Amino acid sequence: MFKRLGDTADTLTIEIDGKSVRARSGDTVAAAMLANGIDHCRTTPVTGAPRAPYCLMGVCFECLVMIDGVGSRQGCLVPVRDGMRVETQQGKREAGR
């Protein structure tokens, strides 16, 4: 859906739901997910509706994902790091994981 502007090389590798994908230094987690064609990062705890990053500036909380084992982090506020593990969230979180 989204195309990268310019041709800076994808220099980092992160893991999204167990799959290795490329990202660029300076990407946020939300940007890297969108650039990799992931169209929703979670389903809501209340109705299970799919949600994707929306405001990309920290106010809407639509971009919640699990990052390196910590749940419900705002993907649009966290810069990617090489080797980062990102997991999408399905419905209510499960305590203990």
Place this chain on the structure above:
Amino acid sequence: MAASDYDVAVVGGGLVGAATAWGLAREGCRVALLDEGDRAVRASRGNFALVWVQSKGLGLAAYAGWTVRSSNAWADFAATLKEETGLDVCFQRPGGFHLALSERELEARATTLKRLHNQPGIVDYKTEILDHSQVAKMLPDIGREVVGASYCPLDGHVNSLRLFRTLHTAIHARGVKYLPSHRVENIVREEGEFRLTTTQGEVRAGRVALAAGNANMRLAPMVGLEAPMKPERGQIVVTERLRPFLHHPVVTLRQTDEGTVMIGDSKEESLDPTGLTLGVSATEAERAVRQFPLLANVNVVRTWSAIRVMTQDGFPIYDESETHPGAFVLCCHSGVTLAANHALTVAPMIARGALDKTLVAPFSARRFHVQEAG
């Protein structure tokens, strides 16, 4: 009295007042429910939502019986509210726990329950002391540090914010006149009726029921009653919504029907509902993680504090005035647990014009005066 605007003016739009107003309307009374404005200390918005039996009644055996009566009436109460409003307050009574994190805590728990059950006239509400493995059968996620618990099959919980909304929907449907921003400044009894001076003019009613929580302390003396209160502040920690893992309420921790976990049972003397003591939240969270280690990496989404309604000895007060016939006062800490009693037992008494002494005599405020108590 026919000239009065209302048969009964209930003062206080919280859980006690709304439950009482609903009960009165069901008896056919014309009811006004007088409330303060949005800046009032709204204790009913801040509570833990337990319908709780275990531990109630140490020092006043009748309070145990009164609590069990309400607990037993709760399922029908919830069903009736649902019939009238279509709203489900999510009442559940799966039995509840009081967890101990050390042998000393468990012993203290056992001693308290023994003293409670040794009181003459006490109703037996079947609380047992269980060891770790017995508790783990019902609460598989407890931590190793949980040495045991007391368990009472009558304990339950509810969605208390929805209860609040449901009661207000129900009274509206039954024609109760809800009067917000009507802080009561004065009450007099003249020509056989009560005249309540409010910030928005006078309200006249044949009877008056004071259900204003801690503010009953100010109002009760206006009609020859008293309500000695000792409010305190409690703090709650709320987590994000989680998949159901906890199927029984614990006195300090419960998972709501919507998935959040509420943690906390702190007591502080501060009466500022807008303040928060961070150390208290930290202690509550730390104990919660020892009780349920899987909470360790769950996110907290809110912490809040609220003022508890509390009488000076912790037991309810139900009284009627001798000097101002037709004036009643209702005070209690457990506005959720006792809601069924207020709606189904106390309100009909007020509708009839007299408290039923066989049920509520032990809760007269006369107990605060040793010489007069009888």
